[in-house]
Amino acid sequence: MWSLSHIANEIHTWLSNTFNPTWTQIIEMVLAGVAVIGLFAALGLVLVLMERRVAAWIQIRLGPNRVGPFGLLQSMADTLKLIVKEGLTPDGADKVMFNVAPFIAMIVAMLLMAPIAFAKDFQLWDLNIGVLFVTAISSIMVISILMAGWSSNNKYSLMGAMRSGAQIVSYELSAGLSIMTIVVLTGSLQVSDIIHSQANGWWIFKGHVPVWIAFITFIIAVTAETNRAPFDLAEAESELTAGFHTEYSGMKFALFFLAEYINVFIVCAIGATLFLGGWMPLHFGSGNAFNHAMDYIPSSIWFFGKTFLLIFLIMWFRWTFPRLRIDQLLNLEWKYLLPISMVNLLVTTAMAILGWHF
Amino acid sequence: MFIVKYIKDVWGAIASLATGMKRTLYYFTHHKEIITQEYPDNRDSLVMAERFKGEVVMPHDEKNEHRCTGCTACELACPNGTIKVITKFDISPEGKKKKAIDKLVYHLELCTMCNLCVEACPSDAIKMAQTFEHSVYDRKQLTKILNHPGSKIMEGVE
Numbered sequence: 001m002w003s004l005s006h007i008a009n010e011i012h013t014w015l016s017n018t019f020n021p022t023w024t025q026i027i028e029m030v031l032a033g034v035a036v037i038g039l040f041a042a043l044g045l046v047l048v049l050m051e052r053r054v055a056a057w058i059q060i061r062l063g064p065n066r067v068g069p070f071g072l073l074q075s076m077a078d079t080l081k082l083i084v085k086e087g088l089t090p091d092g093a094d095k096v097m098f099n100v101a102p103f104i105a106m107i108v109a110m111l112l113m114a115p116i117a118f119a120k121d122f123q124l125w126d127l128n129i130g131v132l133f134v135t136a137i138s139s140i141m142v143i144s145i146l147m148a149g150w151s152s153n154n155k156y157s158l159m160g161a162m163r164s165g166a167q168i169v170s171y172e173l174s175a176g177l178s179i180m181t182i183v184v185l186t187g188s189l190q191v192s193d194i195i196h197s198q199a200n201g202w203w204i205f206k207g208h209v210p211v212w213i214a215f216i217t218f219i220i221a222v223t224a225e226t227n228r229a230p231f232d233l234a235e236a237e238s239e240l241t242a243g244f245h246t247e248y249s250g251m252k253f254a255l256f257f258l259a260e261y262i263n264v265f266i267v268c269a270i271g272a273t274l275f276l277g278g279w280m281p282l283h284f285g286s287g288n289a290f291n292h293a294m295d296y297i298p299s300s301i302w303f304f305g306k307t308f309l310l311i312f313l314i315m316w317f318r319w320t321f322p323r324l325r326i327d328q329l330l331n332l333e334w335k336y337l338l339p340i341s342m343v344n345l346l347v348t349t350a351m352a353i354l355g356w357h358f
Numbered sequence: 359m360f361i362v363k364y365i366k367d368v369w370g371a372i373a374s375l376a377t378g379m380k381r382t383l384y385y386f387t388h389h390k391e392i393i394t395q396e397y398p399d400n401r402d403s404l405v406m407a408e409r410f411k412g413e414v415v416m417p418h419d420e421k422n423e424h425r426c427t428g429c430t431a432c433e434l435a436c437p438n439g440t441i442k443v444i445t446k447f448d449i450s451p452e453g454k455k456k457k458a459i460d461k462l463v464y465h466l467e468l469c470t471m472c473n474l475c476v477e478a479c480p481s482d483a484i485k486m487a488q489t490f491e492h493s494v495y496d497r498k499q500l501t502k503i504l505n506h507p508g509s510k511i512m513e514g515v516e
Contacts, residue, residue, distance in 0.1 A: 056394075057389055058386050060392060060393050061392065062392055062396070065396075216372075316379060316382065319382060336367075336368060340368070
């Protein structure tokens with residue numbers, strides 16, 4: 001069996017037989033770090049290309065088609081260009097803050113990778129407050145944006161950062177409440193428990209209407225939280241040049257750019273875990289032939305398939321909807337999403353207590 | 359009722375967003391009609407739109423005759439001094455002096471393709487061409503003389 005958990009176990013057994021437990025632990029940590037960085041690089045390349053292709057197809061264009069076969073090497077060429085460019089620090093900027101900010105964005109993205117289950121029994125850290133950990137860490141993201149915007153000593157950067165602050169702080173509420181819906185239904189904050197509770201059907205099927213509402217709220221809120229269009233007020237290239245990363249260039253800009261795509265991947269992975277069953281295959285009821293057929297598809301393919309489906313959804317939003325104004329943005333959160341998700345949480349709680357879900 | 363209006367608002371918002379998403383999904387899944395022109399590759403088969411304005415030209419017929427009377431209406435119409443008409447006087451066989459053009463100088467680098475000169479021309483002597491590959495290494499090459507050397511005015515154009 002070539003499953004990810006099998007490979008991980010093989011490596012663990014080999015390391016335990018060769019080294020003492022302390023060194024095994026250290027080497028495994030290094031390997032996990034390298035794997036995460038490798039995944040980041042791969043995701044950056046794939047998602048940038050995917051975004052440009054989806055954008056082109058939606059706008060009846062062709063998209064990148066010059067570098068490599070079908071333009072597949074376009075994002076490689078872009079990365080190479082960014083690596084050889086100078087990472088300029090402006091004279092009036094707060095040098096330390098300015099240079100640290102992109103790394104904070106990356107560290108947040110790396111920390112968020114920890115509780116995500118990529119395949120069956122393949123998870124960096126299955127801590128018992130997994131979902132809480134994710135919501136807590138993802139709010140640190142705003143600090144890196146505020147640092148970048150404030151230390152740049154540029155009015156566009158500062159305006160972008162302030163907008164982003166208002167946006168992330170308000171949309172975190174409805175994202176958290178829609179995550180709570182699933183926590184209420186599952187009765188656990190642990191990611192593996194949430195996935196196992198969906199063995200006989202994903203929550204989006206089992207939980208019907210309240211979970212649908214929670215899912216829509218979640219998707220809208222995370223689109224806002226990752227600063228993507230139609231909520232890209234933090235960058236708003238037509239108004240603020242590039243918002244909080246106006247002054248960044250070269251690899252420091254690339255880190256922000258990468259962090260955006262990594263965050264999109266992570267929120268979609270969390271959405272897939274909570275609402276679409278994570279690595280769990282599509283099951284209806286229990287023990288029938290359809291379920292057995294679905295079990296043959298490897299769990300990692302299920303996970304990445306669902307995640308990329310949600311990523312496509314978010315890209316689809318970006319290339320369909322126009323950007324909101326700041327007052328419309330805050331109206332949408334405080335007057336619509338938040339009251340709806342609060343009522344929805346109440347209904348879900350009643351549903352969980354009375355057992356109205358399938 | 360407040361609550362009815364609220365629910366109607368939410369429902370209307372979702373419905374209108376869904377309409378937009380349906381449209382873009384249609385484009386995404388019907389990947390046939392492509393508006394991208396792969397320009398250097400399709401240079402031979404490139405079709406320009408009829409209203410495209412590339413540069414001002416003066417058509418000449420096979421006898422090397424144009425329709426320009428040298429009235430300088432185009433020069434007066436031009437908002438940024440792109441056209442300069444240099445006139446001379448031809449002596450007709452009857453011994454009468456007649457105004458004609460010596461050179462019609464056209465500065466392509468100044469032209470904004472506004473079409474006002476073409477509209478001003480009373481004798482349809484100039485028109486807009488669809489050429490667009492105007493890059494040259496020397497700016498002097500962008501100053502063009504529109505009438506061909508040795509050309510003269512067509513019979514019957516006053």
